[in-house]
Amino acid sequence: MDLSTTYLGLRLPHPLMPGASPLTENLDVVRRLEDAGAAAIVLPSLFEEQVTGEQLATHHYLESSSESFAEALTYLPHHPELTLGPEQHLEYTRRVKEAVDVPVIASLNGTTHSGWLTFAGLLEEMGADALELNMFQVPVDPTESGELIEARMLEVVQAVVGTVDIPVAVKLSAFHTSIAHFARRLDEEGTSGLILFNRFHEVDIDAPNLEVVPTLRLSDPTELHARLTWLSILASQVST
Numbered sequence: 001m002d003l004s005t006t007y008l009g010l011r012l013p014h015p016l017m018p019g020a021s022p023l024t025e026n027l028d029v030v031r032r033l034e035d036a037g038a039a040a041i042v043l044p045s046l047f048e049e050q051v052t053g054e055q056l057a058t059h060h061y062l063e064s065s066s067e068s069f070a071e072a073l074t075y076l077p078h079h080p081e082l083t084l085g086p087e088q089h090l091e092y093t094r095r096v097k098e099a100v101d102v103p104v105i106a107s108l109n110g111t112t113h114s115g116w117l118t119f120a121g122l123l124e125e126m127g128a129d130a131l132e133l134n135m136f137q138v139p140v141d142p143t144e145s146g147e148l149i150e151a152r153m154l155e156v157v158q159a160v161v162g163t164v165d166i167p168v169a170v171k172l173s174a175f176h177t178s179i180a181h182f183a184r185r186l187d188e189e190g191t192s193g194l195i196l197f198n199r200f201h202e203v204d205i206d207a208p209n210l211e212v213v214p215t216l217r218l219s220d221p222t223e224l225h226a227r228l229t230w231l232s233i234l235a236s237q238v239s240t
């Protein structure tokens with residue numbers, strides 16, 4: 001069966017590739033993924049900062065609501081595997097690009113406008129064939145409307161698309177007021193692809209210790225349906 005496709009302007013033999021995760025944060029594993037037939041490699045996100053002023057403000061807001069809740073919503077990616085600093089991450093991107101023949105898709109999670117632009121440019125310089133914008137955000141400020149949040153995201157996308165020459169994709173969360181509308185707007189801003197969907201840390205109850213704890217549950221096959229549903233809706237609505 002011919003599964004060849006074009007993704008982010010990249011001609012691929014098939015669309016199967018490992019997504020951004022700690023799996024691709026090890027060069028040996030990346031080589032093994034390529035040997036196993038991965039059509040491309042998506043690197044874990046470069047996080048501009050582990051904790052920025054904005055996120056600290058979020059944290060503070062949550063803390064003022066409830067201390068344990070704040071702790072539970074530590075949704076930042078605290079996985080020990082994801083601790084590469086920005087400089088190391090850039091160097092790692094360059095090494096991966098040198099090591100494999102398949103396209104390398106970098107991923108960026110910025111926190112400041114200049115950070116998004118600077119690191120997007122640097123990832124491109126390191127040889128990334130395309131760039132995913134991991135707009136990982138849990139909006140918890142009740143004074144911020146969805147419109148405002150999406151306008152801010154669009155501003156970043158517009159600026160990044162205008163800065164780099166490689167294709168830019170946006171990784172969406174499933175929690176937009178109107179995914180169809182936002183997808184259309186991203187398309188209009190020159191986004192080359194959409195990734196459906198990101199996964200946030202959520203909370204659970206540690207009953208024995210009576211604590212609310214952050215948790216990252218891995219997906220199971222039942223979750224595919226929401227993605228397929230939105231894929232089928234958006235496929236005919238956007239050109240990306």
Ligand SMILES: Cc1cc2nc3c(=O)[nH]c(=O)nc-3n(C[C@H](O)[C@H](O)[C@H](O)COP(=O)(O)O)c2cc1C
Nearest residue numbers: 019020021022044045079107134171197198199219
């Ligand atoms: C441990 C872990 C680390 C992840 N790290 C990243 C990351 O660095 N950047 C990113 O955009 N997505 C990251 N993701 C999200 C995945 O790429 C994927 O979008 C998400 O897990 C949803 O897909 P799934 O249902 O197959 O898990 C991570 C997911 C997991 C489980």
